[in-house]
Amino acid sequence: MQAKYNRVLLKISGEALSGDKGHGYDVKELKAVAKQIASVAKLGVGVGVVVGGGNFWRGRQGDEMDRTTADYMGMLATVINALAVCDAIEKEGVEARVLTSMLISGIGEPFNYKVADRYLKEGKVVVFGGGTGNPYFTTDTGAALRAVE
Secondary structure (H helix, E strand, C coil), X not given: CCCCCCEEEEEECHHHHHHHHCCCXXXXXXXXXXXXXXXXXXXXXXXXXXXXXXXXXXXXXXXXXCHHHHHHHHHHHHHHHHHHHHHHHHHCCCCEEEEECCCCCCCCEECCHHHHHHHHHCCCXXXXXXXXXXXXXXXXHHHHHHHHC
């Protein structure tokens, strides 16, 4: 089968990983998402994935706390999901890497366009965590930014 596109960027909401539970992970959902991503990558398509964090935390939930603090907590939730998605993809036999918008040593690499481009050319799936790295922006904004870089 020949792929129509050389590269794609997928935006996955955190809730998509939780299935009917509505929070945390549903192992079946996580595995199903990873299988689909891996199958596309195995066609030779460069796959980037932006993951939301709403299955753990949404900044607006912190209505009694500082908005910036609440948004940073949401960014960390997206990194948790990025790690889970990366792990699930690798269990499907495809190499994957987590790039984060925040410096989190030992967890993921800091986002760099050239690094992401190199990984995609090497056939690795790149999973982006941390959104834009800035409060007041959703992971949808992060996805739009990663799509044009």
